[in-house]
Structures are given as C-alpha cells and as structure tokens.
Amino acid sequence: MPRLFPTGRHRSYDEFSLSRAITGQPLPNQAHAESHMSLRSLRLNRRTFLRGAGVSISLPLLEAMSSGAAAATRARAVAPKRLVCIGTEYGMHAPAFFPKTTGTDFAMPELLAPLEKHRRRWTIIEGLDHRVGGGHKGVQAFLTGMRFSFNRGGMYSLDQYAADRIGSETRFASLPLDIGGSNSWSWNRYGVKLQGIGNPQVLFDRLFRQTSAIEQRRRRRELDTRNSILDAVLASARRIDRELGPADRHRFREYLNAIDETERRLKRAGYWLKQPKPSSAGSDAALAASPRGNTGRGDKRLDGMRSMFDLLALALQTDSTRIATLHIPGGNGRFQIDGVNDGYHSLSHHGQDLEKISQLKLIEIEYSRELARFIDRLADTRDGKATLLENTMVFFGSGMGNASSHSNRNLPVLVAGGGFQHGRSLKYEPGKTPLCNLYVTMLQRLGIETGSFGNGTSTLTGFA
C-alpha cells in the first residue's frame, strides 16, 4: 500500500521551524482557544444557566443573534463555505438506507423517510468506500480514508485537513463533537486523534460563555506562565535534540512539534481572549433544552444528539467555526424508543434476525429525523445572500458498511447542502470509486486547491 502521507511529521516540523516559534514570529493558524483549560474544569452545573427555560429556539431569535465576526461575514460579498461531517459508529442498515433505483424519482428508503420533504436538498450515494477492512477498527477510516495502524501513522482526517487550511479565521479552527463521550472522527496532521466535546454544557461554555474582566486577567497571567514554562521546556528539549543522532531525532520531533503547536495555540488563545464571544441569547435556550447528566447513555442519547445539533447550528451561524465533526457513538446502551428493548450493539449484530433488524431501524430512523431537523435549521437561517445550508456541506455517513458482518465496504453516504446539485440517488460500481474522491470534491468546494486526498485522486465524477 502506498504511504499516503509519508512525510507528515517531518514536514510539519520543517515548515514551522523552532526558531520561528521562539522568535515569536506569527505562525499559521490552528487555534484551539482556551486550550489551557481542561474539559473537566469547565464542567459547570447546568443550574448555573437559565433554569426552566425549556423552550425550543425560535428562528427569528436566531436571526437576531449576531456578533462581530458573524456581522463581518454577512457584509462580505462571498459567504464562507463550511463543512460538517457526521458519522455513526455502526453504519446504517444498508437494505433500508439505499434507494433501489438511481436518478431523481427514487422511492424513498425506509430509513430516510424523515428526510422526504428535503429530498431536493440532498443526494444519496451508494458504492463508495475506502477499500480498507478491519471491522470496528476500520471505522476510524471514516474521514481519513486509511485504516489505523500504530506503525504507519499518517491518519489525517478530512476535517482537520480543511481546518489546517481555512480554520484560522474563526475562534475554533474546527469543532470535533461527540455525544456524551470524548470520542471523535478527527485526526490531526500528526496522526493523533482529537478529543471530542460530548457535553452540551461544555460546548456551550466554549462557544458562548463570556469571560469576565477578572477572569481574563487571570487567564492572561496563566497563559503567560504557560508560555514561560514552554520556553524553558523547549530550551531543555533542544539540548537533548542536539545529542540525538539524525535517525533518532525522528521520534523526538513529535515532542518538539507538540510544543511548537502548543505555543501557537497559546498565542491564538491570547488573541481570542480579547475578542468578545457571540451573544448567547438563543444558546441559553438551547442549553436549557439539553438533557441532564451523561448524554452518552442510551436513554439520553437522542436528546444529547439534538442538543449537539442545536449548538452546532449556532456555532456555524455565529461563525465560531466553519468545520465540525459529530461522532455518533456505539456501545450497548438501550435507546428510549418505543419498540426498542435491546442494546444498540446487540442489535447491530442482528445476524439477520428480523426482530432485531426492525429494532435497529427504529434507532437509525431517529438519526435521520435529527439530521432532517438540523438541515431544516440550516435551510431556514439566512447567511449573506443565501441560506446557511447552501453554504454548508453536511456529510452524513460512517466508516462501517455492515455492522452485522463487520464490513467496511459500501459505506453509507449522504450529502446535503453546500450548493451542490441535489435530489438524486447515485450508484457507483462497488469497489471502483474511492470515497475520498467525494472528499476532494468537498475540499475544492471549501476553496482549497487540491487534486487529491487520501486515496482519492480526483473529484467524484457525476456529482457537482
């Protein structure tokens, strides 16, 4: 197999060399604001927020919300393009997901029924995959196009590839999200998986909670301390680096890269600390509507998903980020859905048991319902001269083709929005077209000049 990203680690080190980091010259993007605060320390009691305001957000309110960044965007002639990648851990039951026919007049498959009224706004594509195996282990290929291997490295996901190129203009270069947990589909350019944000309260804080003047001062001092510590650490590291032979230096670069990157992030964090966060009127309501406790649990999973979608829509609308992923977890929790009385993982291993399949479909149809709701939101929100949906590619899929047989072939793929020509069912000959070709198409739509990504070597023929 060709090495897809053979020099990721070396290159990044050379590009952003140490000297530049030390001299404090401005460096390219990659911001994760507030990186100095751990997820845990930000977890606040939800009672801190609006109590009992359990209302859904009214759309005019959303429209009214604006902030400096979003307003600036609106003033721009060309609205920025955005990308949201949503993936399920166990795939979608293929016989009920793919239409029987191609073209525009396909009969709506059972699992997509909730998306019927939007059928002109999305395209479903059958026959694409990454040509990797691995069962559950192969699922992480979802956005990277390659199977994870400790020895090879090189995992670099679509969203991070995009975020590294266009993420510098927003508070968050990207938002990797999860439901309840901290998993994600995002792998950074060093081949390291990013922690997802799975708690709606934490996400809310990151997006909207204003920082008081005292808090700002405290944080600025802390940022300064951290910067000083990093300087010392870096100087100490360079002493060791000098002692290493050239072959051994390879592994050590990771460390230097990490320091380098952290310093850059601290600088970005310092910048964004000064910028007010967008107004949070609607978001308080979104948070208030979110479930209490661990949203990763089966019985709260769907509510948790809805909260994440709500907050994600707000994040896009306020231009807090332009790139996001949402991980829809697996596990054996039991969903609180009428007719479902078995664990999710057990159901995914249906072994052709019709009863289990019908329960599995009950769960998966809820995913479509939440997706439809999200698409609705984006379609109803104005973004410059168009709608938010027209400027946002919403990609829904999985790295799992068939969870019962652990097959990573023929992956579920649905693309909504983004200004593509939609309303169609497309089928490609299985095993002939890499899913990464679609990723190339999407990257180009984001304005990134590239002709390849992963094992994709061109755009996806027949989809534009």
Added chain:
Amino acid sequence: MRPRRFILRLVMPVVAATAMLLAPAAGAADPQPFSSVRGFLAKHCVACHGRNKQEGKRRFDSLRPEFSSQATAGTWHDILDQLRAGTMPPRDRPRPDPATARKVVDWITGRLRASGHLRTRPNDAVRRLNRREYNNTLRDLLLIDTSYDPAAGFPDDDRTDGFDTVGASLVFSPALIREAMRAAGDAIDRGVKFGPRPEVRVQRILPREATRPVYRTDEYVKIVTGTGDGFQQFRPGGKSAPQLVQGEYLLRIHATALHTTFKGVGQIDGPVRMKIRVGPPGKTAEAGSRRTIRIVDVPENQPRTFTVRARFEAGQVPIVSFANGHPGSFKNLVKKRYGPEARQNRAPIMKAYDGPQLRVFWMEVEGPLYERWPLPGHERIFGSEIPAEDRDSVRSTLLKFTTRAFRRPVTGDDIEPFLALYDRLRSRGDTFQQAIRSTLQAVICSPGFLYVHTNQAQLDDYAIANRLSYFLWSSMPDERLTDLARRGVLRRSEVRTAEATRMLADPRSRAFVDSFTGQWLELNQLGEMPPDPKRFRDYYRGELESAMRMESRRFFAHVLDKNLDVAHFLDADFTFLNQRLAEHYEIEGVEGPQFRRVQLNPDTPRGGLLGQASILTLTSNGTVTSPVVRGVWVLGNLMGSTPDPPPAGVAELEPDTRGATTIRDQLDRHRNNKRCAVCHRHIDPLGFALEHFDPTGRWRGRYDKRQPIDSSGVLDDGRQVRGFAELKRLLLEDKDRFVDCLVGKLLVYATGSRAESIDPKQARSIVDDSKQRGTKLADLVRLVVASDQFVAPASAATATQPKSPPASSGPRR
C-alpha cells in the same frame, strides 16, 4: 537468593553466543552454500513457482542469490516471510525438515541483513513514558499516592506488537502537552505544601443532608435496595455537604442492620453488607469516578461505628449503600412483592418496611490527616526547614530535583533553562512559592522526565538502570540502582541478574505482573466488549469480571514467585479462585471473597491459561463465541505467530444467529475457499477446541439453541484435536514453541524494541539456557535481563522502511 557462582554459569553461554554474533556480519563466512538453498527451493517450492507454474506470479527456479537488487531481494524476502510463518509449502505438500528450513531462514536473513534489505525499522532511541510509567515515576519522584491516576486525561497509549513499552506507539501531541502540564501542576500540589500543617477538622453529616432517593427520618437514613448508582444510598449533597480539600481522612459511619433473616422478595444471604465509597456528590457521576473503600458486614440491631481511612479528592463526599440489597429499584421490589398496583403506595410501605435494611445514623469525616509534615516529597526537595529563597539555594534545589527527575547525571547547563524560567517569573512579580512551583512543573514537562532516552551507541549505565527499573517496576530507578550506575557496574550481566532477583522480591514488581499480564494475555481488554446483560445476567453478579482478572494475575504471580516451569501456563493442576469464580466454574468448597490456591480435580475442565474465564471472555464478542478470535489469541500469544489480517477484497462473514446454522457451518467457508484456508486452517481448529466454553468462560454441554457442540478438528500439521483436554496436551507437545513465544514477548516488553528487531539468535540462546534449568519463569526474566539484547542500543537494527505495514493484530470480532 541463589549462589552467585551458579548465576555466572547460567550467564556465560549467553555471552559466548552473542560474542559470536557480533563477529563479522552473517553471510561473510557462508556456512550454508547457495547450492543447498537452491536444493531446498527445488524440492519444496519450484513445483508451483517454477517454469511450468508461477502461482502468485512468483518463480524461484531462476532466482539468483542476488541481494543488491531491490527486486530479487524482495522476492527472497517473500520466501523468508512464508518460511518464517510456516505458511508455505501448503499443507498438502510434504513438510520440509525443520532443521534444514531453519538453516535456509538463517541464510536468507543473513544475506538480507548484509545487503540492507532486511525489513526492520529502527527502534526509537527515545521513547516517552507510557501512562503507567508516568504515574509510577511521579509517585516515586514526589513521594505521593498516585492511585488517583495523574495521567487520567492523557490520550490512550497505543501499543505496538502488543505492548505499551514500544516507542513507536508512544506518540506525542499538543493535547498531551496540555494534559502533562495540568497533571504536573496537580501532582506538585499534592507533594509540595508550604506553610504550617493544616488544621484537622471533624465534620459530621446528618441524615437530613442525604439526597434522594432514600427514606430518612431525623435519626437515620433507611436503605433497602442494592448498590448501583441510581439505587438508594446515603449520599450527602447540596450546600450542607462538607467541602473537603484533597487529602486523607478518617471516615466514621454509625449504622446498624435490621430484619436480616427475612424471607421473601428482597431477602439476602448472610449479613447486611455496607459498601463505603468516595466520589463526586452529584446524582450522576462519570463511570469509575466513585471508588469503593470498603465493604463491611453490619451486625443486626446493634448500632456501631465503622471507621475507615480514605483519600478524598477536592469536593468529594462519602457514599454509603447496601451492597447485597435487592438488585433493582424500590419500585421494582414493591411490584414484585405486593403486585403492580402497590407501586402507587410506596411511601407507607417504605415507612413500615420489614425486609432487610441498612440504617445509617450519621457519618463523620476527620482530616485532612498528614502522617508527616512537611510532606515527604516536600522534604525530599526542600529539606525540613523553610526553604531559602536566594538564587544559590534555588539553583542547588533545582539541580538535585532535576537529577532525580531526569534519572541521570545533570549538569549546570542542563538546568539553565529552568533557572531562567524561575528568574523570569520572579521578575514578573511571582512569589517564591508560585515561581518554584511553575519551575518544577517545567522540569516534569521536559523530555528529560517524559522520555526514557538512550542516545549512546551503547547503553550507558544510567540507561541500563532505567531499562531495568522500567522493566520490572514500571518506574524510575531507586537509589541502589542509581548508585550501581554511578559505579559503572551495570554492564556486567551478573550484576544485572542479581538486581533482577532483588527487584522481583520488591513489591514494586507487582507493576510488572499487572502490566505484563495485562498486555501479553490482553487482560486489559477484558470488559471492553462485556457480555450481553440480558443473556449473561450472571456475569454482572458479584464482581465476576475483576475476579476473572485476578485469577490470571495471581496465577502468573505465583508461577513467577515460586519460579515454576512456564509449562504451567499451558496446563496446571491448580489455579487461584474465590467463591464467586469457583461458582462460575462449578467447583465446590471455595468460600469467601479472598483468593486462594485451589487444587484442581483431574476431570475439571480448567487448568492453564486457556481454562481461565478471563481469556475465554476477552476472546468473545459479548454475544457469541468466535473460534476465529480464540484461535488467533492462541496462535499469537501462546505460539508466537499472529496471523495476518484477512487480505483486502475478502468479503466478511455474514453472521446468522437465528439458529439454523452453527458457527462451524458458517466457518466451513474458510475450509472451502483457498484464500481463507491459508490462514484459517491454522486458526479455526484451535478455537473450535474451546467451543465448550461459553462467552463468559462457563462450561456448556450444548449451544443455547440446543445444537450439539463439536469441538474436534485437525491441526495444520495433521494432529487430531478433540476438545479442551487434548488441546492442552498438544500445546504441551509444542512447549518449545511456547517458550520461544514467551521469551519474545518478554524481550519486547523489557527493551521496548519491536518484535522484528529482536535478534532471533539471542532469543534462542535465552531459551536454550533456560531449558537446562527447566524453563522456569523467574529464570527467564533473569536471563532476559542478563542478555546482550537487553543492553543493546535501541537503534541497532538497520533502517529500511518496510514495503507494507506489518500486521499488528489478527482479524478481530
């Protein structure tokens, strides 16, 4: 301890063997002329890979001993791979003589190595501490209790060749730096405390501070149902709960039990057992965030005070529950006992409840308690006096601390960056305490602390000391090891052997037992895909999973401590059980929760690793057993040949659990499809022999759907295997292969080298030496430590990028 002369005798052959190896590169004096290699190929390979047929587009009759060209070297490498894996010649062809095959393997290996085409990658001269090692090193550096898991926020360590000590998988990321800074600051705050000893306070928690759902009066909290979160418990909450700072506390609980002997719904066996936990006060808490401190028996109708000592993290509270209470909600209990309508009237039922119950009158916390002040870690760094703030004192403090943290000699230049940091912070206006804290934090985030590095062409004594201590203790060297390094004697193998004996006797060696078994036997994966709670309810009763893990650990520790023959891993007439696990195994006469050695009846289907429920459970997917996964486990962990993952383009098995077919019918495809059969003829029969164990390791006579179990098969070499007992016998016949495998695993774990970088000749000589003494486990550990491979520099292997990624694990689940 063993007489030293004996150790010398044991060690000598290893040194002799390696000395020969270090002589001119293999291939210079060719012991195996090409003609005999050609003869071997002609006899075994050319029929299918020759002039008439080129199976797999490979042709060997015209292959020349030409190793400078990439193409021919690649072909030779393919031959080598097949021979090493034993996958060629195919089963229906005559087997080559093993000795001849080995010579051919050695010849090809030597030529490939000499020409630089042997596919190994360099090991890493620097490797980051993994999470376990990080925690233990912080523990020993700052003299703090690290059971709170400082590295909890670190990204998971990945593993290479099954082990987390291999540098290749220990990556670094900005997320890790962020977490390392947080963890370092937090650990320093636990170990270093300035100022006077904090005042000890006694705080009482009364019933009114209990949060729902419990029944409470002014005098007591009444608990009638079982133990999990969401059930009844005395958990103080709200603003009235004591706000504790991190530290050790005495916890007193005044309680009694009532109606212990009640018969009916909610009845219990034996006394009421009270579970005392410590955790966050909220209603829902992260899994694992509540620690069990103790489970105690509560006597009937005579209130008494139970006192335990416990560590509290900041903001945590004590939580008391009824460990063996009704395993369901109170609503469920009422419904079962009084019928569905009674659910509406639960309050009066609870008030007059006559079933077994726990009554807790109050709780009390006293602390924070410090056995010593200043704290031991603080004293170690600053001495017992109030630290001087002049620069010279700071410099000498830093020099001492950094030397210990970096685990090697440190010069004034080395601490220059840290001094500069200290100065910078002081000039910014930080106090001494603030500045020194940040400075220590920087030391602990430096690569000198975070990495084990071996930058010399040859390992120096400090690097050897580190390697020894991280092998057997998963932590930093102690003073004695550091002292031996200073004296420069650790290159002598007999010194290392003696140290290994000393270190194995030290309690810190439990880290070796836990993490080596966790990784070699994959015990760490137990519980990742737990059995389906609906079908295997029994699995969730009475901490069975941890009992399973404990059995395997205790068994390994016993073989190690008593220095027994490693053949015990394949079959043994004893194991370690407690009552819960013995019930699972249907073995009688084991009572109580503590583990003890149990002699096994000859007709009990247990004994050896493969009879242990831990292994049998972790090789199942939680729903059904998979002979493939179990077979891969046996091959990879006992026989040392992990099969490759299935080739791309093979359709996955579509499982059918409706009951029409058995797993055997489904796997028949492997036999009938030639591409599958190449590997699965090795894998499947091993797994089928274990089919009488269900997904939780229980013995079963039939499958759930009543189909009979067929546990017979034919191994690839033609030997028949019928069931578990025969499998153990056959594995014992292959004991040599197992010993090879185990030595390989020990070497990877000990040196952090990749499996492919281990010199096979060195491994073999360890095996040969151990055989003279009966292949005993502790001997093997000592031989590994004494071997030249153990002190070989990490990057000894030739650097050639592999053509394709090696298989890290077989097909799974």
